[in-house]
Amino acid sequence: MSIDRIAIEATDLRKRFGDTLAVESVDLAVERGTVYGFLGPNGAGKTTTMRMLTTLTRPSAGDARIVGTPVSDRNGVRDAIGYLPEDPPVFDELTGYEQLEYFARLRDIPASAAEQRIDAWLERFDLAGDAGKRIEEYSKGMRQKVGLVQALLHEPDVLFLDEPTSGLDPRAARTVMDAIAEMAAEGHTVFLSTHILPVVEELADTVGVLSDGRIVAEGAPEALTRQVESESDSTLEDVFLAVTTDHGAAVQ
Numbered sequence: 001m002s003i004d005r006i007a008i009e010a011t012d013l014r015k016r017f018g019d020t021l022a023v024e025s026v027d028l029a030v031e032r033g034t035v036y037g038f039l040g041p042n043g044a045g046k047t048t049t050m051r052m053l054t055t056l057t058r059p060s061a062g063d064a065r066i067v068g069t070p071v072s073d074r075n076g077v078r079d080a081i082g083y084l085p086e087d088p089p090v091f092d093e094l095t096g097y098e099q100l101e102y103f104a105r106l107r108d109i110p111a112s113a114a115e116q117r118i119d120a121w122l123e124r125f126d127l128a129g130d131a132g133k134r135i136e137e138y139s140k141g142m143r144q145k146v147g148l149v150q151a152l153l154h155e156p157d158v159l160f161l162d163e164p165t166s167g168l169d170p171r172a173a174r175t176v177m178d179a180i181a182e183m184a185a186e187g188h189t190v191f192l193s194t195h196i197l198p199v200v201e202e203l204a205d206t207v208g209v210l211s212d213g214r215i216v217a218e219g220a221p222e223a224l225t226r227q228v229e230s231e232s233d234s235t236l237e238d239v240f241l242a243v244t245t246d247h248g249a250a251v252q
């Protein structure tokens with residue numbers, strides 16, 4: 001596989017916080033235009049890994065590149081990515097529209113394109129009627145939607161999403177899932193961390209399960225589920241339970 005087909009690459013990526021080894025050793029090679037589902041129990045190191053890949057946390061050791069740019073080149077990587085963290089970075093005192101306008105300026109999106117894209121996404125996420133309200137008046141789901149639009153407004157090569165459907169009603173969650181599938185079909189790469197397994201089952205081309213700071217299982221969802229013995233058809237939940245209780249003994 002040639003390197004330019006790899007959007008997210010990590011080699012022996014590690015992070016230590018004092019005595020805590022948050023990420024022991026992570027290797028990744030995520031192909032462009034694919035959706036990578038990142039699973040793992042609470043405390044496995046998923047957020048820390050995403051923070052290293054998005055340049056927000058400096059790795060203690062190892063190497064990571066986003067579309068060929070090393071994460072030590074923070075500006076270079078930030079130009080190539082969008083990131084929706086668990087708690088979307090929005091300003092309570094701005095309206096939803098102002099927040100997105102502000103972000104579009106930060107990202108150097110020309111004003112006319114910005115207006116067009118903001119209007120289209122607000123409409124799609126059923127937020128157009130509330131775009132003039134201050135974010136402090138928004139529900140959790142509305143904040144989540146603004147955070148998501150903010151992450152993809154500049155049409156980044158690589159989109160990192162931490163629980164993108166959390167707090168969303170089923171219709172909004174469907175809109176988000178369809179948008180993720182579209183982004184991937186257009187050639188964007190999506191790195192998706194969530195505990196909602198049906199979301200991963202539907203969207204991910206490849207799934208990686210992180211446990212105690214290491215990837216203990218990785219592969220296409222169908223390939224992983226085929227390897228788990230179960231009385232009925234296996235699901236990703238069976239895979240998750242097998243590899244995270246027994247550290248990969250059931251799935252090699």
Ligand SMILES: Nc1ncnc2c1ncn2[C@@H]1O[C@H](COP(=O)(O)OP(=O)(O)OP(=O)(O)O)[C@@H](O)[C@H]1O
Nearest residue numbers: 017020021022040041042043044045046047048049
């Ligand atoms: N800033 C920090 N300082 C000290 N320890 C930290 C810090 N951030 C994370 N950790 C520790 O690193 C480990 C991994 O945490 P992380 O948040 O990456 O897990 P996670 O897989 O995202 O969990 P969850 O699914 O609960 O969000 C945990 O033991 C956590 O306590």
